[in-house]
Every structure is written in C-alpha cells, then in structure tokens.
Amino acid sequence: MDLIDILLSATFWAAVLRIASPLIFATMGELICERAGVLNLGIEGIMVAGAFAGWIAVYAGLPLWAGVGCAFLTGVMFGLIHGTLTVPFGLSQHVVGIGLTLLATSATYFAYRVALPEVSxxxxxxxxxxxxxxILGSQTVLTWAALATVAITAWVLYRTPLGLALRAVGENPAAVEAQGLPVHGLRMGAVAVGSGLMAVGGSFLTLSAFNSFFFDMVNGRGWICIALVVFGAWMPGRALLGALLFAGFDAFQVRLQQTELGAGLPYQLFLAMPYLLSILALILMSRRAEVPAALMTPYNKGER
Amino acid sequence: MRLEPVEAPTLARRLGYPAAALAATVVVAALLAAVAGGNPAAVLGQIVDGAVGTKFARLETLNRATPLIFTGLAVAVAFRAKLWNIGAEAQLYLGAVATVLIGTQSGLPGPLVIPAMAAGAVIAGAAMLLGPTLLKTKLGVDEVVTTLLLNFVVLLFVGYLLEGPMKDPMGMGWPKSPSLPKEARLPRIVEGLRLHWGFGLALICAFGVWLVQARTTLGFEMRAVGLNARAARFAGMPVNAVLAKTALISGGLAALAGFSEVAGLKGNLTADISPGFGYTGIVVAMLALLNPLGVVVSALFVAGIFVGADSMSRSAGVPSYIADILLATALLFMVLALMLSRFRVVRG
Incomplete structure (x- = not known):
C-alpha cells in the first residue's frame, strides 16, 4: 500500500473520526475546567471510570443512551470531589488531580472485580x-454528539452570559466577585460538567469504539487531551482541529505499519508516536499560548 | 465560605486533623470490604496480619518498601521545589536499563561493577528528568504533562529493548533481559534472609537527602524556589539552575529504585518490574509531608498496605485493588487535613 493510497482511502478518514471522538469529548471537558481556572489532572482516571460506568450500565440491561448518562453522572461525581478539594478548599490542583486519577482508576478496577468476580x-x-x-455513515451517533459538543461548548463560552462569567472566573476571579457572581459556584459547575464530558469520552471507548471494557484501555488518552487543550490555545475550535490532526497521525501510523517502510521499524516506535507528538505539540505551542491568567490559582475571598 | 489562617495552630489541631484523615481512610476500607462481601473487621485484620504478622511478611514489606523509598524521595525532592515530576516511573525503568547494560556488558571486575551500575542508573534517570525540566525553564512547557507522557514512551522503549537488542537469547522467547552475573547482584543484608542491600542504600539516601535539605545552601534554595520562585529570583537565586539540580537529584533517586529492583531483587529486567512504583511514590511523598525521613516511614506503611492487601485478597476474596483505593483516599484526606490544620473555614 502506498502512502497516498492511505490518505485517499475512505476507511482512513472514518478511522480518524473514530479515534478523535473520545479525545474530543475529554478535551472539551478539560478545556471547560481550565477556562474556569482549574487544571483537572483527574482526567485520565475519570475517563477510565466513565468507560466502565457506561459499559456496566448497558451490560446490566440499560439502553445505550442511559449508559452514556451513567458515565456522565460518574464523571460529575468525581468532578465534584475534585472541585470541592480544589475550589473552596484551594488545595494543590496537581496533587488532587493525580490523587483523583489514582482513586478513580483503582475504584473502577475494584468495582469491576466485585461486579464480575468469575469472568476471565x-x-x-x-x-x-x-x-x-x-454523511459520515460509518460513524456512530456518538461521534456526531462529540462534534456537537464542540459547537455547544464554543457557543456557551463565547455567546452567552454564562460563558462570559466562566471565562472571566478563569482570568480574574476578583472581578467576577465584584459583579456579585459566585466564583466558587461557577468553578465547581465547570469542573463538574467538564469531568462529566471526560467520562463520556471514556464511555465512547466501551460503547462505540469497542463493545467491552478492558483494563488500561484509556492508556494515556487523558494526558494527551491535556496536551490538546494547550495545543488548541484553550479555544474549542482549535482544540477540535488538534484532536483531528492527532487522530489523523494515529490512523496514519497504524496503516504505515503495514507498508514495507513500516515493517522494517519496531512497532513500539509507532505506538510511541502519539505521546511524542503530544510533547512536540506542547513545545511548538508553548510560546504563543494564552494561558487563562488565573489557571491553578485558587480564589479565597478577601485575599490578594 | 472562605479560609482564614490560624495564627498559632495548637498541637491538638496540628495532629487532630491528620489523625482524623487516617481514621476516615480506615472507615473507607471497612466500607469497601463490606461492599465486596467481606467482614470489615476480619478484612482489616487480615491486611495488618498479612503485612507484619509473620517474619516472612515483615521481610516482604521491607522489600516492597525499598523501591518506594527511592521513588518517594524522588518525588519529595522535586515537589519541595515545586518541580512536578510525575515521571518517576520512566526514570526507574531507564535506571533499570542502565543497570542491566552495565552489569552484563561492561566486564568490570567484581567490586567495581556494582558502583558502576548504580552510577549509570543515576545518570540515566537524571538525564531523563533534565529534559522536561529544561523544557519548563527555557520554553515554559508544563512538566506535568511531559513527564507523564514520557512514562508511556519509556515503557514502549523498554518493551522494544526486551524484544530486540536486549533480549535474553536463553529466555525461551520471553521478553526479558539476560540475568546479571553473580558479582553484579546486591548481597543480602543478613545471609539467608530475603532482604538485600538496596534497602540499606535507600535508608542512606533518605538520610543524605535530609542532610542536603536541612544543612546545605542548595537545600535552602530548593525550598525557597518552591515557596515562591519569583521572590527567590529577586533575592538573586539562580532559579533555573536550582530547578535543574533538583531534577538531577530527583531523577537519579527514582532511577536507583530500578537499580535496586534489578540488582537486588529480580536479577534481570522485564517490562513489569514496576507495578506503578513511580506513581505510588507520589502518595508516599505526600503522606510524608515531603520530609525525606518521613518518606521511609510512609513507604513502610504503604508497602505494608500493598503486601497486606495481597495476602488478604488471597484468603478473603476482596480484590487487592482495595490497597490502591485506600492510598488514593489517604492522600486526598491527608492534603485536606493538612490544610484544615492551618486554616479555619469561615462563612461569608
């Protein structure tokens, strides 16, 4: 297979969207959190929990959309833990986020073993x-939902008073307070909804991309989404572009492995490409990115 | 609500909240045991018993604590300077790779090979963290994400080495490295007991880090940079150089975990020598309040929970993932408790 053939094949472009979909949900989730001033490193664990929650709900007999709903609520629950600790209590967002990823991942594996003790x-x-x-007939309806999430996120952030308040709370919380708006409430809400979207991104893996739950299936996708938010300069449209570009590289490398050129290289190199590309993206964008001014800065009334 | 600093926290306040955090973790453990269909008291008892109940269990706990002391120290050193090294896992693996390469390839005579392996590991791990640190100081690239992503890259790299250039030709096709020769193995501390000198080295490192932090200019600078990098810069400290030195120490310590596991315990390298020691090091360091001597205590505690949960899981049937949940909960409760011991929550 030739390199051009890869790019011209319909299955390639179908794969791009399929790979991008979970990243789009989770990247939008992280973007909402960070726009409100909260770095959510719980993303990796929340995606694991969402993947499991959606799958186990459907396995228990609920309809698919209810599975997505369960994943979202699971994400919201973990988001509220993160938000409570980092927003009113102002704890280190790094430590809480890593702690939450450990908690959500291990709680998921524990729940899996308790729910299904006998299965191999x-x-x-x-x-x-x-x-x-x-159009896009080979995609599931969840991919459409992912694309719609980008449009809705952009519309809310840039076209509604709520979005203005959310962006302001990530830039200058004292000014939002002066407007009489609840800084903590806005941030908590952003973290809860954002975490819900991360979990839906995880559930895409079990409810659409695959039809089962495996340990390690999220495999660093959460961390990649954090890089995508930076790559997208905290803007939904650009982050979507980043996710699609990234998925394009990923789909391309899988096909490249099957060519003569690819067969001569170790397969681990191809598997490492997504992570290396994310680091490259971070390096390229680091100088130009407009970081929300109050990102990672807790707000405590009466303190300057 | 808002937070108000407590001027002079009483001893009861400073100890009460952390104690409450530990108590809350025990309650969570009991709840989880009940959810999994076990008898909470019996499950907790079996965890404790499995960790320290027999001589074999105690040695197992010490062995499990050894890599955790190294990674815990690595994280404690870095976090103290607010260098967010989440890449101890990658540094550990590169340290292990260097250890095996030098141990099997260098042909150095007996007494020289072990120091050479340790030095090689330290250099590999230090270089591994220096990269992301320079990206942070020179280009402003967040080191949390780069160190996290590099964990995956390094694990794939190790997988490649074990299936390719470093594969043991006598390994029956398993992806593992050749075994270290006998003179490249760390001796046991007491002959006949399964505890190697890696544990002794870990204790020495903990003391060394404490000495650096408490008694040297570098230690002072690391703390100052962590507390307020801008103020440190105004005070004339070379902040970037301090961060680079911190990275070298932190990466080197994490790599020693790999050295100690390979040369002390396993004797060869496989892709699964670390079940997340790098990540658990974060919990170890935080529970120790980033104090290097405290790291030893908290590593023993954390190792005990893991060893105990493994043994409990075999007999009581409660999944051993309970250990990971407990550590994550303990971490979150503890950071909250530490904050509450210094601040008061006020309405309005």
Whole structure:
C-alpha cells in the first residue's frame, strides 16, 4: 500500500473520526475546567471510570443512551470531589488531580472485580452501530454528539452570559466577585460538567469504539487531551482541529505499519508516536499560548 | 465560605486533623470490604496480619518498601521545589536499563561493577528528568504533562529493548533481559534472609537527602524556589539552575529504585518490574509531608498496605485493588487535613 493510497482511502478518514471522538469529548471537558481556572489532572482516571460506568450500565440491561448518562453522572461525581478539594478548599490542583486519577482508576478496577468476580474475559455488549447516514455513515451517533459538543461548548463560552462569567472566573476571579457572581459556584459547575464530558469520552471507548471494557484501555488518552487543550490555545475550535490532526497521525501510523517502510521499524516506535507528538505539540505551542491568567490559582475571598 | 489562617495552630489541631484523615481512610476500607462481601473487621485484620504478622511478611514489606523509598524521595525532592515530576516511573525503568547494560556488558571486575551500575542508573534517570525540566525553564512547557507522557514512551522503549537488542537469547522467547552475573547482584543484608542491600542504600539516601535539605545552601534554595520562585529570583537565586539540580537529584533517586529492583531483587529486567512504583511514590511523598525521613516511614506503611492487601485478597476474596483505593483516599484526606490544620473555614 502506498502512502497516498492511505490518505485517499475512505476507511482512513472514518478511522480518524473514530479515534478523535473520545479525545474530543475529554478535551472539551478539560478545556471547560481550565477556562474556569482549574487544571483537572483527574482526567485520565475519570475517563477510565466513565468507560466502565457506561459499559456496566448497558451490560446490566440499560439502553445505550442511559449508559452514556451513567458515565456522565460518574464523571460529575468525581468532578465534584475534585472541585470541592480544589475550589473552596484551594488545595494543590496537581496533587488532587493525580490523587483523583489514582482513586478513580483503582475504584473502577475494584468495582469491576466485585461486579464480575468469575469472568476471565470481559463480556461484550451490543454497542452503538454505524448510522449509515449519507454523511459520515460509518460513524456512530456518538461521534456526531462529540462534534456537537464542540459547537455547544464554543457557543456557551463565547455567546452567552454564562460563558462570559466562566471565562472571566478563569482570568480574574476578583472581578467576577465584584459583579456579585459566585466564583466558587461557577468553578465547581465547570469542573463538574467538564469531568462529566471526560467520562463520556471514556464511555465512547466501551460503547462505540469497542463493545467491552478492558483494563488500561484509556492508556494515556487523558494526558494527551491535556496536551490538546494547550495545543488548541484553550479555544474549542482549535482544540477540535488538534484532536483531528492527532487522530489523523494515529490512523496514519497504524496503516504505515503495514507498508514495507513500516515493517522494517519496531512497532513500539509507532505506538510511541502519539505521546511524542503530544510533547512536540506542547513545545511548538508553548510560546504563543494564552494561558487563562488565573489557571491553578485558587480564589479565597478577601485575599490578594 | 472562605479560609482564614490560624495564627498559632495548637498541637491538638496540628495532629487532630491528620489523625482524623487516617481514621476516615480506615472507615473507607471497612466500607469497601463490606461492599465486596467481606467482614470489615476480619478484612482489616487480615491486611495488618498479612503485612507484619509473620517474619516472612515483615521481610516482604521491607522489600516492597525499598523501591518506594527511592521513588518517594524522588518525588519529595522535586515537589519541595515545586518541580512536578510525575515521571518517576520512566526514570526507574531507564535506571533499570542502565543497570542491566552495565552489569552484563561492561566486564568490570567484581567490586567495581556494582558502583558502576548504580552510577549509570543515576545518570540515566537524571538525564531523563533534565529534559522536561529544561523544557519548563527555557520554553515554559508544563512538566506535568511531559513527564507523564514520557512514562508511556519509556515503557514502549523498554518493551522494544526486551524484544530486540536486549533480549535474553536463553529466555525461551520471553521478553526479558539476560540475568546479571553473580558479582553484579546486591548481597543480602543478613545471609539467608530475603532482604538485600538496596534497602540499606535507600535508608542512606533518605538520610543524605535530609542532610542536603536541612544543612546545605542548595537545600535552602530548593525550598525557597518552591515557596515562591519569583521572590527567590529577586533575592538573586539562580532559579533555573536550582530547578535543574533538583531534577538531577530527583531523577537519579527514582532511577536507583530500578537499580535496586534489578540488582537486588529480580536479577534481570522485564517490562513489569514496576507495578506503578513511580506513581505510588507520589502518595508516599505526600503522606510524608515531603520530609525525606518521613518518606521511609510512609513507604513502610504503604508497602505494608500493598503486601497486606495481597495476602488478604488471597484468603478473603476482596480484590487487592482495595490497597490502591485506600492510598488514593489517604492522600486526598491527608492534603485536606493538612490544610484544615492551618486554616479555619469561615462563612461569608
């Protein structure tokens, strides 16, 4: 297979969207948190928990959309833990985030073992099927939902009073307080909803991309999303572009492995590409990015 | 609500909240045991018993604590200077790679090979963290994300080495490195007991780090940079150089965990020598309040929970992941408790 053939094949572009979808949900989630001034390093663990929650709900007999809803609520729950510790209590967002990733991941594995003590391989579910619509027919409806999430996030952030308040709370919380708006409430809300979206991103893996839950299936995607937020300069549209570019590279490398050129190289090099690309993206964007001014700065009334 | 500093916290306040955090963790443990269908009191008892109940269990706990002391120290040193090294896992693996390479390839005579392996490991780990640190100081790239992402890269690199250039030709096809020769193995502390000198080295390192932090200019500068990098810069401290030195020490310490596991315990390198020691080091360091001597105590505590939970899981059937949950909960409760011991929550 030629390199040009890869880029011209329809399955390649279908794969790009499929790979991008979970990243889009989670990147939007992280972007909302960070725009409000809270770095959420719980993302990796929240995606694991969301992947499990969505899958186990469907396995227990709930409809697929209810599975997505369960994932979202699981994310919100972990988001509220993160928010409570980092917003009113102002604890280190680094430490709490890493702690939350450890907590969510281990709680998920524990729950899996308790729920399914006897199974050797995880049971399958009936996952979302391709829509077959004239446009993007090979994608499931969850991919459309991911794209819609970007549009909604952008609209809320830039076109509504709520979005203005959210952006302001990440730039200058004292000014928001002076307007009589609840700084802590806005930040908590952003972290809760953002974490919900991260969990939905995780559930895409179990409810659409695959039809089962595996340990380690999130495999660093959360950390990649944090890099994508920086790459997107904290703007939803650019972050979407970043996710698509990234997924494009990922889909390309899988196909490159099957070419003559790729067969001569160790496969681990291809598997490491996503992480290396994320680091490269961070380096390229670091100088130009407009970081929300109050990111990682807790707000305590009456303190300057 | 808002937070008001407590001028002079009483001893009861400073000890009460952390004690409450530990108590809350025990309550969570009991709840989890009940959820999994076990008898909470029996499960807790079996964890304690599995950790310290027999001589074998106590040695196992000491062995498990050894890499955690190294990674805990690595994290404590870095976090003290607010250098967010989440990459101890990667540094550990590179240290292990260097250890095996020198141990099997150098052909150095007996007494020289072990110091050479340790030095090689330290250099590998230090270089591993220096990269992200320079990216942070020169270009402003957040080191949390780079160190995290590099963990995955290094693990894949080790996988490649073990299936390719470093693969043991006698390994029956398993991805593992050749075994170290006998003179490249760390001796046991007491002959006949399964505890190697890696543990002794870990204690020496803890004391050394304490000495550097408490008694040297560098230690003072590291603390100052961590407390307020801008103020440190105004005071004329070379902040970037201090961070670079911190990175070298932290990366080197984490790499010694890999050295000690390979040369002391396993004798060869596989891709699974660390079940997350690098990440657990964060919990170890935080529970120790970033104090290097405290790291020893908290590593023993954390190792005990892991060893105890493994043994409990075999007999009581409660998944051993309970240990990871408890440590994460303990971490979150503890940071909250430390804050509450210094601040008062006021309405309005």
């Amino acid at each position: 391989s995880p049971p399958r579910i009936e996952a979302f099927q391709p829509t077959g619509w004239p």
